[in-house]
Amino acid sequence: MSDSRALYEQVILDHNKDPRNFKVLEDADHTIEGFNPLCGDHFTIYLNMDGETITEVAFHGAGCAISKSSASVMTTLLKGKTRKEAEHLFEKFHAMITSSPEVPVDEEGIGKLRVFSGVRDYPVRIKCATLAWHAVISGIEGKDNAITTE
Amino acid sequence: MSLSSDETILSTPLDVERIRQDFPILATHVNGKPLVYLDNAATSQTPKQVVQAIADYYNTSNSNVHRGVHRLSQVATDQYEMARKKVARFLGAPLVCEVIFTSGTTEGINLIAQTYGRQHVGKGDEILVTHMEHHSNIVPWQMLCEEKGATLKVVPVDEKGDIIFEEYEKLLSPRTKLVAAVHVSNALGTVNPVKQMIEAAHAMNIPVLLDGAQSTPHMPINIKDLDVDFFVCSGHKMYGPTGIGVLYGKGKYLEAMPPYKGGGDMILSVSFEKTVFNSLPYKFEAGTPHIEGTIALGATVDYLNAVGMVAIARHEQMLMNYGEEALQAVDGLRFIGQAREKAGVISFVMEHAHPHDIGQILDEHGVAIRAGHHCAQPIMKHFNVPATARASFAMYNTKEEIDALVNALHAVNKVFA
Numbered sequence: 001m002s003d004s005r006a007l008y009e010q011v012i013l014d015h016n017k018d019p020r021n022f023k024v025l026e027d028a029d030h031t032i033e034g035f036n037p038l039c040g041d042h043f044t045i046y047l048n049m050d051g052e053t054i055t056e057v058a059f060h061g062a063g064c065a066i067s068k069s070s071a072s073v074m075t076t077l078l079k080g081k082t083r084k085e086a087e088h089l090f091e092k093f094h095a096m097i098t099s100s101p102e103v104p105v106d107e108e109g110i111g112k113l114r115v116f117s118g119v120r121d122y123p124v125r126i127k128c129a130t131l132a133w134h135a136v137i138s139g140i141e142g143k144d145n146a147i148t149t150e
Numbered sequence: 151m152s153l154s155s156d157e158t159i160l161s162t163p164l165d166v167e168r169i170r171q172d173f174p175i176l177a178t179h180v181n182g183k184p185l186v187y188l189d190n191a192a193t194s195q196t197p198k199q200v201v202q203a204i205a206d207y208y209n210t211s212n213s214n215v216h217r218g219v220h221r222l223s224q225v226a227t228d229q230y231e232m233a234r235k236k237v238a239r240f241l242g243a244p245l246v247c248e249v250i251f252t253s254g255t256t257e258g259i260n261l262i263a264q265t266y267g268r269q270h271v272g273k274g275d276e277i278l279v280t281h282m283e284h285h286s287n288i289v290p291w292q293m294l295c296e297e298k299g300a301t302l303k304v305v306p307v308d309e310k311g312d313i314i315f316e317e318y319e320k321l322l323s324p325r326t327k328l329v330a331a332v333h334v335s336n337a338l339g340t341v342n343p344v345k346q347m348i349e350a351a352h353a354m355n356i357p358v359l360l361d362g363a364q365s366t367p368h369m370p371i372n373i374k375d376l377d378v379d380f381f382v383c384s385g386h387k388m389y390g391p392t393g394i395g396v397l398y399g400k401g402k403y404l405e406a407m408p409p410y411k412g413g414g415d416m417i418l419s420v421s422f423e424k425t426v427f428n429s430l431p432y433k434f435e436a437g438t439p440h441i442e443g444t445i446a447l448g449a450t451v452d453y454l455n456a457v458g459m460v461a462i463a464r465h466e467q468m469l470m471n472y473g474e475e476a477l478q479a480v481d482g483l484r485f486i487g488q489a490r491e492k493a494g495v496i497s498f499v500m501e502h503a504h505p506h507d508i509g510q511i512l513d514e515h516g517v518a519i520r521a522g523h524h525c526a527q528p529i530m531k532h533f534n535v536p537a538t539a540r541a542s543f544a545m546y547n548t549k550e551e552i553d554a555l556v557n558a559l560h561a562v563n564k565v566f567a
Contacts (some may be wrong), residue, residue, distance in 0.1 A: 004514045008507075008565055016566070017502075039506050040523045040536035052338035062536050065566065128506070 002147060006117040007125070015069035020076050028058075034135035035148045036127055037115065041067045045135040052082045054140065059132060064117075066125050071132030078146040083140045089113075090133050096120075097129055157463045164465045169457065172197040182218030183516030186551045190540035191336050191495055192520050194367060194389045196450075203449035204391065205394055207442050214359075215441055216415055216432070232400030233448030234260070234431070240451040241381065243370030243398050247430040250404075251444050254361040254395035256286040257331070261397060261434065262359055263290040265407040266380075267328070270456040273299035276325045278318075279534055280342070281307040282335040285525040287361045291330060307532060309488035311338040318347060322354050329358045333365035337538070338487025338524040339470075341365070341553075357403065363387050367544070368466055368493040373398055378512075385443060390450035394443030397434070400525050411436040421438055454519040462508050462545045466494055473552045480559045481567060486538045497538040500559070503566040511565060512539075515558035517551075 025031075025046035032045045041063030048056040057075040062068075077087050093113050096106055101120040119129045138147050170176050172185030173195045178185040187195060207229070213222035238246040252258045252461045267290075269461045270278065277291045281304050286301075295302050303326070323328070329351045334341050348358045356381035364379055367388040373381050377384060380403070385394040398408075409427055413436035418426040427433050454462070473496050477483055482501030500508060520540045523530045530536060541555055 004565075007510065013566065037524065040527070040530065041506075042536060046435070062504075064504035064508075066503075112333055125506075125510075 007122060009075070009115040009118060010117040011073070011112070011120040012065060015072040015105060016065040019059075019068055019072040022060060022072065023058050024060050025056065025058045028056075030139035031143075032135040032143075032147065034061075036063070036067065036068060036131055036132045037148055038127070039064065041101065042127065042130055043071055043132055043135065045071070045132060047139040049083075049140065051119040052083050052084070054078050054083070054086060057136065063131065064125075064128055066119065066128035067131045070116060070129045073115070074132050074136065077112065086140055087137060090137055092129060093133065097126055152427070153512075157166055157560055162459050164457065165216045166465070166546060166548055172199065172426060172453075174198060177178070180516040180518075183512055184271065184554075186515075186517040186539040186554045186556060188543065188547065188551065189520050190367070190547075191385050191387070191517045191524075191540065192545040193392070193401050194544050195546070196386075196391065197453050199453050200390060200446050200449045203446045204442050207445050211445075213510065214438055219548060228308060229445045229448070230361050230439070232445045233451075236451045237396055238447040240371075240455065241366070241383075241396070242374045242400060244374050245401060248398055248401050248404060249436045250397045250399065250431045251439055251447075252382070252395040252397050253440065254384040254386070254396075255361060255382045257362065258380075258395055258397035259287055259359070259409045260290045262328075262330075262380055262382075262399070263294045265410050266357075266399075267294045267401060269293070269407060271295075271298050271300045271327045272443060273386055274325060275300040276303045277301075277328045278303045278329045278331075280305040280318075280322055280331050282311070282313075282340060282363065282526065282529045283330075283332050284336055284363070284439070285527070287330055287332060287419060288528070304528075306329075307340075307529065311340045311489040312336070313340075313342060313347075314345065315346070319350055322351060322356060324354070326351075329356055330361070332361045332363075334362075334495075335487070335489075335495045335526070336364045336367065336495065336528050337540070338489060338497055339492035339523040339542075340489035341488060341491040341493050344378070345376060348376060352377065352539060357400075364494065367462075369463045385447045385450065386508050387454065388450060390447045391443045394440050395446050396447075401430065404434070409433050409436070413437040415439070431516060455498050457545060463493070465545055466543045466547075468485060469547055469549070469552065470494070470496065472549050473541065473543075473555075476552055476556050477559070479556060481563050483559065486535060494544075495540060497540045498533050499538055500562065501567075503562050505537040507538045507566065508559070508562050511556045511562045512555070515554065517558045518553050518554070 030047040034043045043061035044060050046058045057078045059071045092110050097113035097119045104115045119125050175195050176195040211225045213226040215227040238249045306314050351358045359380035360378050362381050362383040379400050381398040386392040416428050416436040420426050486497040505521035522537050
């Protein structure tokens, strides 16, 4: 499949143009940088936790429409989630976008993240879609080092 | 070549339609649209005459070189050495034995860093590069500086993408052991004033290495006229095969340099007590070389000579001028790099779309460009962009293809603006 309209869903274009929680959080509990050295995408993820629960997520930086909108959608989903729930959601998301484009999308439990199913047709963009997620997961696991997609 | 034939070439525009017949890959369709290949600075396409030379080698002459007394080995050796002569003439190298075959530009630079560099660069010394280098002309020098306690100095670039020549002159010092500069920038298209740079360095007895990966495909090169000390380039960026490249070095340097790799072919005699190294160029060609690639590079040079590098340069300059004009019709498009003299490359960003997304939508329209940092992150940072979209030209590109690029860029704006 080659029609990129299926990749650039309206929700993705909307979050790209008007990213949510797109700000610097001074004094965040966790600050994690995410790089994609291949295309130069670079985001910083800010994370506040209360015990096991994520109380605030924000991000800032520059990247393509897929990486930026994925980071934006992610921040809207993670607030109020526990560490375990966030990890579980990322597992579902990761399994979905790395699944074969030939099989139907497993929609169970992924909700809004379904808009990224078009990425399955563009394997080089998987790293874009998961960049912010890798960073946030490394943050909630207490590893605040910079992460890269390579 | 006589003056009159030069004039003939100058006055004859390229027969692009005929040239395109030599590149079967250009007939490819992508997503039902004719391929518009504008990623030539990454890898250029290869004419069928060169592909045929590879097939001919395997079908008629395949054998190891410099070894056998048998017929095929002699034929292969003759073809291999003939390619060296052709390449030497094509690049205007003073001596054939000063032309060494490598795997590409990167290996050529690493070879110089690991031999000449390790021999001559010491604590407190400096190596001078420009701000617009490809990573392959930064990292080998950083590694060497780290090892030797030397310093990598950087010639600044202005807001147009030209080096600041006065700063370059100021940075040349008795501590400078080598200037390693790109001839044509792969990220910006800037043609550096290399002749003046070489003169200024030579006035202080500093040798100069030119990274010719992006100049060799786009303009006539004359090493003798440039008086450059080292020159490196890659086959696959000049319509030849991958995995083959050229290192030219002045004999006086090459003779004094230690070998880079040890092995067969680079020796005269070996005993467990002592090895006597072979003479130039073989001292630097250890092991069985890329015979097929070398012979094909010779065929590539034949092809380029037949078309004429002057004619290619003029055609690409026409495309560049047309392209820079045409792209101004695209809303929110901004050029990155508007140097006084440019070759082969138009680099740009768009207000509403990231280069990665531009590349994706263009691909849907059959248009192949490069999106990214072009392995030149320092110059991206200089222009304060994470990446650019880059259209790069070759002899077979047409105005119609640039029109297709512009139309596809309008489509990008439809999605993102």
